[in-house]
Amino acid sequence: MIDFALKEFQPLRGKNVILATTASVSIYRVPDLVRDLRREGAEVWVAMSHDSARLVSPEMMRWASGREVVTELSGEVEHIALLRDKNAILLIAPASYNTIGKIASGVADSVTTSLASNALGNGNPMVVVPAMHLSMYSNPVLQRNMKMLREFGVRILDPIVEEGKAKFNPSVPVIDEIIRTSSTVRGKRALVITGRGQGSIDPVRIIANRSSGETGYWLSRALYRIGFDVTVIGNSPRDLPQQIRFIHAEYVDEFVEKVSGVLKEEFDLVTVPAAIPDFVPAMSEEKLKSDGHVKLELTPAPKIVDLIRKMHSGILIPFRLTVTSEKNGLAHFEKSRPDGVVVNFYDQAGQPFGDSNGSFVFETKKRRKEISGINKEEACSRIAEEMAGMVQ
Numbered sequence: 001m002i003d004f005a006l007k008e009f010q011p012l013r014g015k016n017v018i019l020a021t022t023a024s025v026s027i028y029r030v031p032d033l034v035r036d037l038r039r040e041g042a043e044v045w046v047a048m049s050h051d052s053a054r055l056v057s058p059e060m061m062r063w064a065s066g067r068e069v070v071t072e073l074s075g076e077v078e079h080i081a082l083l084r085d086k087n088a089i090l091l092i093a094p095a096s097y098n099t100i101g102k103i104a105s106g107v108a109d110s111v112t113t114s115l116a117s118n119a120l121g122n123g124n125p126m127v128v129v130p131a132m133h134l135s136m137y138s139n140p141v142l143q144r145n146m147k148m149l150r151e152f153g154v155r156i157l158d159p160i161v162e163e164g165k166a167k168f169n170p171s172v173p174v175i176d177e178i179i180r181t182s183s184t185v186r187g188k189r190a191l192v193i194t195g196r197g198q199g200s201i202d203p204v205r206i207i208a209n210r211s212s213g214e215t216g217y218w219l220s221r222a223l224y225r226i227g228f229d230v231t232v233i234g235n236s237p238r239d240l241p242q243q244i245r246f247i248h249a250e251y252v253d254e255f256v257e258k259v260s261g262v263l264k265e266e267f268d269l270v271t272v273p274a275a276i277p278d279f280v281p282a283m284s285e286e287k288l289k290s291d292g293h294v295k296l297e298l299t300p301a302p303k304i305v306d307l308i309r310k311m312h313s314g315i316l317i318p319f320r321l322t323v324t325s326e327k328n329g330l331a332h333f334e335k336s337r338p339d340g341v342v343v344n345f346y347d348q349a350g351q352p353f354g355d356s357n358g359s360f361v362f363e364t365k366k367r368r369k370e371i372s373g374i375n376k377e378e379a380c381s382r383i384a385e386e387m388a389g390m391v392q
């Protein structure tokens, strides 16, 4: 029985996740993680190490997963049976220092380590989410063990370091890492320039635009999910998962500076779902007086897409917001000669800002494809597939 709302777009639909816990205090977050994985469409089974079942009751996990929880191995050979489907993903969250060490040494003396021993031999994708005190996380033995597991193809999610602890941060990073286990893109780098650009009128006032940054947020995650290593420059309505490198920029000159700096590195794909202003005001050094009229003079801002093209010879795909009647998005970018352009349209009702609208047109010299989704998450997953097809 599902007694909570499933998401409208469920990228984990059809995925079986075996979530094995260990005795790290972060286990208190796991019931939420289980529910979030199910909201995304996954089927979840929970297995618990003996010590972790002392920290959180298996009854809680039974409630969260809607299934019996494995706390002991029996004649049912649960560590084999749960992973019989080779596509089933073994997620160890949280992963203790102890369990990571045991897996790396080939020890299988708990439900969790036994599942790991079978997953590594059977070829199931495995995602490990370490969580412990920073001193334990910095221990060279743990670092060596994690390196060894990575060499065996295990994905280890870097923790968030806060308050002297290496914490795991459900659920967004875990969800994206699980989707990435079936990625098609390998070893490619994407740069996403996103968000709302602004200019200063005086030390306290800005001129901005209505862009929400939703498209860039979902496109960055979609590109990561599909297998790109992703760098983002700009601003985002919500925190991006820690696997995505994020460089903050808000003002037009900041965008120019950060983009020029980062493009000294090589990228296979640069895409620009950003609303960087076409005009910027001349900034007054003093706060403008609040009585009376003020005349603003706006001067053309540097064209970021042209700047990118001067430094980047790989695939370049800007976005273009336009009125419905304007048909050709590519023609707008004559100077920068992009490889494609993603067009979306605005109307009087305030579309396409925010997350509700997922209508785009993907345009290259050869073709024009309408892309739509229930929301921007779904539409961006399709746009990311188009982009992946162009870098392969």
Ligand SMILES: Cc1cc2nc3c(=O)[nH]c(=O)nc-3n(C[C@H](O)[C@H](O)[C@H](O)COP(=O)(O)O)c2cc1C
Residues within 6 Å of the ligand: 021, 022, 023, 024, 025, 026, 049, 050, 051, 052, 095, 096, 097, 098, 099, 110, 131, 132, 133, 136
């Ligand atoms: C209250 C409590 C909190 C603990 N928190 C952590 C932790 O955050 N990370 C960790 O690696 N070990 C932690 N430990 C130590 C592990 O529980 C211990 O190494 C245990 O043997 C792990 O067993 P398992 O890996 O089979 O679950 C904690 C222990 C207790 C009692």
